[in-house]
Amino acid sequence: MLNHINRHAIREKSLLEMRSEYISMATHEFKTPIIAISSSIELLETKMQLDELMLPFYERNISRIKEEIVVLRNMVDDILTNGSIAAGHPVTQPEATDVCSFVKMIKQQYFHKRADKRLLRIKVSGRPQLLSIDRSHLAGILTNLISNAFKYSSGPGPLLRLHYSKHQVSIKVKDNGIGIPEKDIRFLFTPFFRAGNVGNREGTGLGLSIVKSFVIANNGHISVSSGTNGSVFTVTFPLSVSTQQ
Numbered sequence: 001m002l003n004h005i006n007r008h009a010i011r012e013k014s015l016l017e018m019r020s021e022y023i024s025m026a027t028h029e030f031k032t033p034i035i036a037i038s039s040s041i042e043l044l045e046t047k048m049q050l051d052e053l054m055l056p057f058y059e060r061n062i063s064r065i066k067e068e069i070v071v072l073r074n075m076v077d078d079i080l081t082n083g084s085i086a087a088g089h090p091v092t093q094p095e096a097t098d099v100c101s102f103v104k105m106i107k108q109q110y111f112h113k114r115a116d117k118r119l120l121r122i123k124v125s126g127r128p129q130l131l132s133i134d135r136s137h138l139a140g141i142l143t144n145l146i147s148n149a150f151k152y153s154s155g156p157g158p159l160l161r162l163h164y165s166k167h168q169v170s171i172k173v174k175d176n177g178i179g180i181p182e183k184d185i186r187f188l189f190t191p192f193f194r195a196g197n198v199g200n201r202e203g204t205g206l207g208l209s210i211v212k213s214f215v216i217a218n219n220g221h222i223s224v225s226s227g228t229n230g231s232v233f234t235v236t237f238p239l240s241v242s243t244q245q
Contacts, residue, residue, distance in 0.1 A: 030076050098128070152178055177230045178230075
């Protein structure tokens with residue numbers, strides 16, 4: 001009986017590994033056309049600007065295409081990242097990082113010239129210090145939280161507050177959106193979970209679980225508060241003595 005159970009467990013594990021490998025392979029295949037589309041739209045935009053053909057109609061629709069490319073790329077990345085996390089804890093490669101400059105770089109790269117004209121607002125307080133963190137993880141944390149803030153709100157763009165204290169740095173991303181039902185908050189960081197009021201907005205339900213994995217892997221903490229005026233996600237990381245200026 002015990003041998004039968006062991007054989008069944010081995011078979012189940014093998015099937016899970018095969019499914020994981022297939023999903024990883026298929027998802028990697030999606031990245032090639034996404035990169036091609038992204039490169040083509042960038043070339044088209046540059047050419048139209050040089051030829052002085054960039055009318056507001058074209059600019060608005062090119063911005064929309066670029067936003068949807070980012071959404072699709074993030075979904076593919078989330079699936080790949082979730083697979084690697086499921087196989088084990090994410091490996092960190094911490095580097096001394098200027099978080100303020102990094103946040104501005106993320107804004108410029110992913111959230112600049114949106115079709116809806118909304119902008120990410122950034123406020124910095126405290127004495128800036130270097131943070132030892134895996135930069136790819138920090139990029140994943142920021143892009144997920146900021147993307148959600150845009151996705152689930154309207155009106156003014158979200159606000160990112162970066163605050164330095166003596167022993168830690170905190171990042172708060174605030175939106176003015178639909179809020180999160182109180183009964184859903186405790187499940188929010190569970191893979192594939194989506195709050196009951198998200199409607200038909202795009203998403204995999206993986207982003208926040210990945211964010212939490214990255215935060216924990218870099219010795220940080222994440223929390224969320226929500227009400228009728230929107231939601232606030234707060235991420236804090238300790239400042240090590242070796243990186244303080």
